[in-house]
Amino acid sequence: MPIPANDPNRKSWLEVPQDSDFPIQNIPFGVFITKDDVVTIGTRIGNHAVDLGALQQLNYFEGIELTDDMFMQDTLNDFISDGKKTWRLVRNRIAEIFDADNGELRDNKDHRAVVVCSMDEVEMQLPVQIGDYTDFYSSKEHATNVGMMFRDPENALLPNWLHIPVGYHGRSSSIVPSGIPVHRPMGQTVPAGERTPVFGPSRMIDFELETAFITTDVNIMGENMPVHEAEDYIFGMVLMNDWSARDIQKWEYVPLGPFLAKNFATSISPWIVTLDALEPFRTKSPKQTPTPLPYLQQKGKHAFDINLEVSIEPEGVEPTVVSTSNFKYMYWTMSQQLAHHTSNGCRVNSGDMMGSGTISGPTPDSFGSMLELTWSGKNPIKMKDGSERKFINDNDTVIIKGWCKNAETRIGFGEVSSKLLPPFGRK
Amino acid sequence: MPIPANDPNRKSWLEVPQDSDFPIQNIPFGVFITKDDVVTIGTRIGNHAVDLGALQQLNYFEGIELTDDMFMQDTLNDFISDGKKTWRLVRNRIAEIFDADNGELRDNKDHRAVVVCSMDEVEMQLPVQIGDYTDFYSSKEHATNVGMMFRDPENALLPNWLHIPVGYHGRSSSIVPSGIPVHRPMGQTVPAGERTPVFGPSRMIDFELETAFITTDVNIMGENMPVHEAEDYIFGMVLMNDWSARDIQKWEYVPLGPFLAKNFATSISPWIVTLDALEPFRTKSPKQTPTPLPYLQQKGKHAFDINLEVSIEPEGVEPTVVSTSNFKYMYWTMSQQLAHHTSNGCRVNSGDMMGSGTISGPTPDSFGSMLELTWSGKNPIKMKDGSERKFINDNDTVIIKGWCKNAETRIGFGEVSSKLLPPFGRK
Numbered sequence: 121m122p123i124p125a126n127d128p129n130r131k132s133w134l135e136v137p138q139d140s141d142f143p144i145q146n147i148p149f150g151v152f153i154t155k156d157d158v159v160t161i162g163t164r165i166g167n168h169a170v171d172l173g174a175l176q177q178l179n180y181f182e183g184i185e186l187t188d189d190m191f192m193q194d195t196l197n198d199f200i201s202d203g204k205k206t207w208r209l210v211r212n213r214i215a216e217i218f219d220a221d222n223g224e225l226r227d228n229k230d231h232r233a234v235v236v237c238s239m240d241e242v243e244m245q246l247p248v249q250i251g252d253y254t255d256f257y258s259s260k261e262h263a264t265n266v267g268m269m270f271r272d273p274e275n276a277l278l279p280n281w282l283h284i285p286v287g288y289h290g291r292s293s294s295i296v297p298s299g300i301p302v303h304r305p306m307g308q309t310v311p312a313g314e315r316t317p318v319f320g321p322s323r324m325i326d327f328e329l330e331t332a333f334i335t336t337d338v339n340i341m342g343e344n345m346p347v348h349e350a351e352d353y354i355f356g357m358v359l360m361n362d363w364s365a366r367d368i369q370k371w372e373y374v375p376l377g378p379f380l381a382k383n384f385a386t387s388i389s390p391w392i393v394t395l396d397a398l399e400p401f402r403t404k405s406p407k408q409t410p411t412p413l414p415y416l417q418q419k420g421k422h423a424f425d426i427n428l429e430v431s432i433e434p435e436g437v438e439p440t441v442v443s444t445s446n447f448k449y450m451y452w453t454m455s456q457q458l459a460h461h462t463s464n465g466c467r468v469n470s471g472d473m474m475g476s477g478t479i480s481g482p483t484p485d486s487f488g489s490m491l492e493l494t495w496s497g498k499n500p501i502k503m504k505d506g507s508e509r510k511f512i513n514d515n516d517t518v519i520i521k522g523w524c525k526n527a528e529t530r531i532g533f534g535e536v537s538s539k540l541l542p543p544f545g546r547k
Numbered sequence: 548m549p550i551p552a553n554d555p556n557r558k559s560w561l562e563v564p565q566d567s568d569f570p571i572q573n574i575p576f577g578v579f580i581t582k583d584d585v586v587t588i589g590t591r592i593g594n595h596a597v598d599l600g601a602l603q604q605l606n607y608f609e610g611i612e613l614t615d616d617m618f619m620q621d622t623l624n625d626f627i628s629d630g631k632k633t634w635r636l637v638r639n640r641i642a643e644i645f646d647a648d649n650g651e652l653r654d655n656k657d658h659r660a661v662v663v664c665s666m667d668e669v670e671m672q673l674p675v676q677i678g679d680y681t682d683f684y685s686s687k688e689h690a691t692n693v694g695m696m697f698r699d700p701e702n703a704l705l706p707n708w709l710h711i712p713v714g715y716h717g718r719s720s721s722i723v724p725s726g727i728p729v730h731r732p733m734g735q736t737v738p739a740g741e742r743t744p745v746f747g748p749s750r751m752i753d754f755e756l757e758t759a760f761i762t763t764d765v766n767i768m769g770e771n772m773p774v775h776e777a778e779d780y781i782f783g784m785v786l787m788n789d790w791s792a793r794d795i796q797k798w799e800y801v802p803l804g805p806f807l808a809k810n811f812a813t814s815i816s817p818w819i820v821t822l823d824a825l826e827p828f829r830t831k832s833p834k835q836t837p838t839p840l841p842y843l844q845q846k847g848k849h850a851f852d853i854n855l856e857v858s859i860e861p862e863g864v865e866p867t868v869v870s871t872s873n874f875k876y877m878y879w880t881m882s883q884q885l886a887h888h889t890s891n892g893c894r895v896n897s898g899d900m901m902g903s904g905t906i907s908g909p910t911p912d913s914f915g916s917m918l919e920l921t922w923s924g925k926n927p928i929k930m931k932d933g934s935e936r937k938f939i940n941d942n943d944t945v946i947i948k949g950w951c952k953n954a955e956t957r958i959g960f961g962e963v964s965s966k967l968l969p970p971f972g973r974k
Contacts, residue, residue, distance in 0.1 A: 251678075252720050257803060271802070278801050283744050284735060288803035289716035289810070293679050293894040294768060303769040305891035308711060308840065317710050319840045319890075341721060341812070342730035342971035368891070374705050375698070376684060376715035377804025380891040383716070385768070413735065413746045463746075464732035464795070464807040465971055467720040544769035544892055 123208065123396050125215035128528035132218045133226040134236065136166035141523055141532020144218055147211050148391035149196055149356070152242040159245065161191040161199065164391060165218055169242045174234045180217055180225065184209045195249045196392065197471040200336045200355045207355065208396060244390035246297050248334055248471040253295060253386070254461060255362060255475035256287040258452035260406070262480035265492045270370065282410060285452035285460045290475070291383035298536040302385040303544045304514060307368035317371060321543045324366035325512045328478040329430050329488035329520055331447055332360040333454050334392055338468035347418050347459035354454055356392040359522045359536045360475050363387065366491055366511070389536040397531050401425045401524040403448050412456070415463055422453040426522050428479060430488070433517040437505040442493055445479050445486040514542045550635065550823050552642035555955035559645045560653040561663065563593035568950055568959020571645055574638045575818035576623055576783070579669040586672065588618040588626065591818060592645055596669045601661045607644055607652065611636045622676045623819065624898040627763045627782045634782065635823060671817035673724050675761055675898035680722060681888060682789060682902035683714040685879035687833070689907035692919045697797065709837060712879035712887045717902070718810035728966040729812040731941060734795035748970045749792035752939045755905040756857050756915035756947055757787040758874055760881050761819055765895035774845050774886035781881055783819040786949045786963045787902050790814065793918055793938070816963040824958050828852045828951040830875050839883070842890055849880040853949050855906060857915070860944040864932040869920055872906050872913040941969045
């Protein structure tokens with residue numbers, strides 16, 4: 121069954137710049153503060169912000185079963201709880217409303233004035249209240265690279281890696297939307313050649329190029345979600361920068377995993393792009409050898425061809441692209457991750473977020489972290505002003521972009537951009 | 548400055564059985580559903596449930612600055628956000644209201660009828676909405692025991708352990724109150740002598756004897772909480788059973804820590820006992836060698852003398868006590884844990900929960916898990932019906948109790964009790 125909102129021939133009466141991430145075929149969901157200081161759920165077409173709360177109040181969603189204030193909320197959690205059928209009805213309706221041939225809103229100046237404004241006039245917020253945040257580790261190239269550097273080059277991939285979509289719990293309270301700056305963390309590290317730790321600013325701040333998916337209510341406690349149904353419970357995806365302090369991580373991570381090296385900040389892009397919008401970009405994922413256990417086996421295409429790019433922008437200097445990767449390189453799919461996560465009955469709720477793990481591709485220019493790109497600082501990267509980076513410097517901005525593109529359509533995520541500030545309270 | 552509610556000489560006009568965990572000196576906070584199906588915040592004196600929402604509506608908290616519906620809520624988060632000064636004012640006022648010499652409520656039959664009922668008539672809920680849940684690993688004996696069994700007996704304690712209160716993130720969505728049964732999880736395990744995993748029910752379900760503390764809003768992102776102020780941001784404590792599947796854990800935990808081995812269920816006792824109530828039971832914690840880094844150094848008594856006891860109750864059989872431990876054995880204190888957790892600027896909010904880690908004492912009968920008590924199944928424990936336990940069997944109930952006691956007062960937590968059921972959907 122085709123999804124009407126994906127019709128590549130549809131044009132909008134709202135202007136959409138060429139190569140925009142947000143044509144009328146995208147219709148992502150987010151939360152923003154309007155110029156009148158009202159928090160609302162919205163979508164984006166071109167560089168226009170669309171206030172879905174206002175659209176609902178003006179009855180444009182009549183006929184779709186929604187609570188009265190569904191879009192007049194400060195998170196998408198309730199809407200996401202309504203399930204895939206409702207998401208699709210709403211997205212299709214929005215496509216209709218903004219279709220170039222539909223005069224209903226286009227020709228109603230008063231309505232247009234309260235529904236549509238420029239993206240410059242709104243302030244994007246976190247799109248969901250994230251109850252629990254899990255981060256996976258599903259790029260074989262990344263796991264191999266890190267294993268070579270942190271552990272044993274001969275046995276880089278640990279024995280469980282090819283059987284389990286390895287993951288761990290992260291910290292929800294430190295997840296911030298694009299644009300919020302992040303402070304360099306303090307922490308315990310062991311100086312080279314020493315055996316005891318010192319406390320001070322981390323000297324090895326890194327990004328991790330990731331995507332994340334947001335779920336609806338998946339199960340009750342005890343129940344599992346079969347892998348072949350799991351995708352229906354994924355609302356959509358965002359870009360994610362899993363900020364990491366490598367020197368803190370190296371010292372603290374045994375035996376219970378990364379903790380303070382990660383939980384000082386995680387940045388995400390503010391628009392959730394639905395799996396429906398990504399549908400035309402399905403592709404095959406890498407062959408899995410050995411064959412996973414039955415509860416993880418799936419047929420068909422469950423990867424998505426999403427181009428990814430990371431830039432570093434030193435203060436006052438043009439950004440330098442440091443990595444060009446693709447989400448399709450991931451060894452484990454999102455549906456396998458979700459099936460594994462619930463295989464023990466772990467409850468997953470609406471608004472929960474699951475990170476992909478660093479997305480490293482097969483070539484050195486597609487690695488998803490400075491740790492890998494510079495091989496732990498051995499091969500620094502040159503910026504446009506001639507300065508070099510082993511890791512991220514104070515006042516550098518890290519920008520991750522992501523987009524899908526075929527002959528007909530481009531569906532993008534926009535970006536997650538965040539500046540690294542000096543430690544809190546220091547200049 | 549003495550805390551009036553702690554006066555050991557105070558008696559209540561409500562009957563309190565001898566050796567009750569809940570004399571008028573306790574005044575814990577919790578959330579329950581009344582027999583009229585109303586959710587309210589409450590406290591407990593003896594075997595009486597006290598409806599704080601009703602007390603507030605009847606103006607018994609006049610003079611204390613509280614929002615109108617502070618206690619007519621389904622979580623304590625907002626009350627905890629109000630901070631220590633308010634917690635103390637409210638607890639002191641409750642002590643006054645129920646003082647044997649105060650006739651205000653005692654002699655008002657109509658008021659009493661809506662405020663007080665039997666504990667049998669209410670259903671306890673989770674006391675807080677837990678935004679983020681962290682579990683520490685702060686018992687030296689436990690870390691040593693596990694290190695000997697899972698890793699290297701010669702180097703059981705990892706090099707970071709004496710420098711860092713090691714911790715990791717857990718799953719909030721799987722935290723349930725006492726009384727909610729838990730299903731044996733399915734998962735990947737590697738049979739003895741094999742190298743590849745199979746999927747099936749875990750065969751090594753364990754409890755972990757823990758306590759946990761609940762915080763108020765501690766900091767903004769980037770900011771740290773100094774160790775000497777940290778205790779003021781701890782609202783109170785509960786008992787916790789950190790259910791663990793040892794066979795799943797052993798296979799999955801490298802390199803990112805325990806995940807599905809833990810996140811199927813975590814059970815807590817429903818009453819939060821305030822740090823104020825525990826004040827008379829402060830004691831010294833074990834000497835720390837080497838001296839921790841300055842941000843973790845503290846003077847004075849920051850441990851608490853809390854007796855702990857774990858029993859296993861097979862179906863239809865009297866419970867057998869399998870462990871007798873004490874919270875005072877913990878190497879790292881709660882204030883050190885909170886100072887460490889925020890040392891990198893990680894944000895901690897009202898209602899966040901931090902587990903102690905398994906509380907194992909110095910002697911084998913004080914170990915806090917079956918893994919240690921039976922030394923990974925080598926020394927089974929006999930139940931009262933003659934059956935043996937290496938780990939927890941289906942339909943066993945695990946009961947953790949905790950209490951403080953001196954010559955004058957007993958302050959207890961009640962219990963966290965939960966039954967292990969067969970895997971979901973099986974009998």
